[in-house]
Amino acid sequence: DGGITQSPKYLFRKEGQNVTLSCEQNLNHDAMYWYRQDPGQGLRLIYYSQIVNDFQKGDIAEGYSVSREKKESFPLTVTSAQKNPTAFYLCASRGQGFSPLHFGNGTRLTVT
Amino acid sequence: AQSVTQLDSQVPVFEEAPVELRCNYSSSVSVYLFWYVQYPNQGLQLLLKYLSGSTLVESINGFEAEFNKSQTSFHLRKPSVHISDTAEYFCAVSGGNDMRFGAGTRLTVKP
Numbered sequence: 001d002g003g004i005t006q007s008p009k010y011l012f013r014k015e016g017q018n019v020t021l022s023c024e025q026n027l028n029h030d031a032m033y034w035y036r037q038d039p040g041q042g043l044r045l046i047y048y049s050q051i052v053n054d055f056q057k058g059d060i061a062e063g064y065s066v067s068r069e070k071k072e073s074f075p076l077t078v079t080s081a082q083k084n085p086t087a088f089y090l091c092a093s094r095g096q097g098f099s100p101l102h103f104g105n106g107t108r109l110t111v112t
Numbered sequence: 113a114q115s116v117t118q119l120d121s122q123v124p125v126f127e128e129a130p131v132e133l134r135c136n137y138s139s140s141v142s143v144y145l146f147w148y149v150q151y152p153n154q155g156l157q158l159l160l161k162y163l164s165g166s167t168l169v170e171s172i173n174g175f176e177a178e179f180n181k182s183q184t185s186f187h188l189r190k191p192s193v194h195i196s197d198t199a200e201y202f203c204a205v206s207g208g209n210d211m212r213f214g215a216g217t218r219l220t221v222k223p
Contacts, residue, residue: 004155031209040121042202042215043156050209058210090155098144098163098206103155 002027006091006104013085013111021076021107023091031094032074033101036060036087043090049074078109085111114139114205118214126222127195133188133217135177135203145186146204146211147177156202162186193221 004025013019025032031050035043045058049068063082068074078085088108092101119134137143144163148156160171167179177188186203198221203214 006155033211035213040215042118043213045210045212048210056209092155094211100146100148100158100161101156101204101211103148103157105155106153108153 004091004093004102004104006089006107008107009105011107011109013109015111016080017111018080019078019085019109019111021078021089021091021109023074023076023104024072025074025091025093025102026072027093027095027102028071029093029095029102030071032068033092033094034058034064034066034074034076035090035092037090037106038087046076078111085109113210114141114143114207114212116203116205116212116214118203118217120217121215122218122220124220124222125193128192130191131189131193131197131219133201133203133219135186135188135214137184137186137203137205139184139205139207141207144206145177145179146206147171147175147186147188148202148204148213150200150202150216159188159201193219195221195223197221 007022033048034046047066049055065077090106091104117136146161147159150156160169162179170176175190200216
């Protein structure tokens with residue numbers, strides 16, 4: 001079955017460490033997205049990518065970095081510069097035109 | 113850029129009662145509108161979408177939403193809810209390559 005895989009489901013890190021969240025899709029979608037979800041704030045866009053080797057900042061890109069070396073993969077690195085990294089992170093992809101987003105099941109990151 | 117306001121953070125309702133979850137958007141360009149549903153510790157699933165054509169769109173599980181351009185709204189309705197409809201619902205707007213979401217409405221259906 002086609003879909004989006006985020007791993008791991010739960011991730012724990014110490015403050016000051018960088019951590020990379022994985023997102024892989026086999027839907028052959030060009031566009032991929034990263035959102036952060038916090039209670040009461042909905043989803044906030046971190047980064048998105050329309051094609052390989054190109055990506056744009058979303059509303060809250062500070063403290064995060066991404067790469068898009070392959071169409072199938074869009075990893076997100078949460079750096080030590082991110083002041084409040086504990087959150088639920090969602091990856092999504094999108095087909096042609098204005099089609100809806102397809103979401104992975106998320107990674108819950110806890111930084112202590 | 114686009115933005116979305118969901119007017120109610122929580123909506124409690126009894127089983128078999130009707131429900132309306134309100135969504136307003138703002139945009140300087142033509143938009144495409146979506147409702148998603150999220151169950152605990154999962155990603156979002158598409159409920160329904162408005163891209164063009166008829167302003168009333170329906171989902172397979174009884175939800176419907178009406179695009180109202182003059183009021184910049186896209187409210188979600190269901191005439192009779194079930195316990196299984198308990199979840200968080202997100203309204204989203206896309207005017208280009210990005211997609212913006214509202215803060216979500218927590219629907220709780222009580223027996």
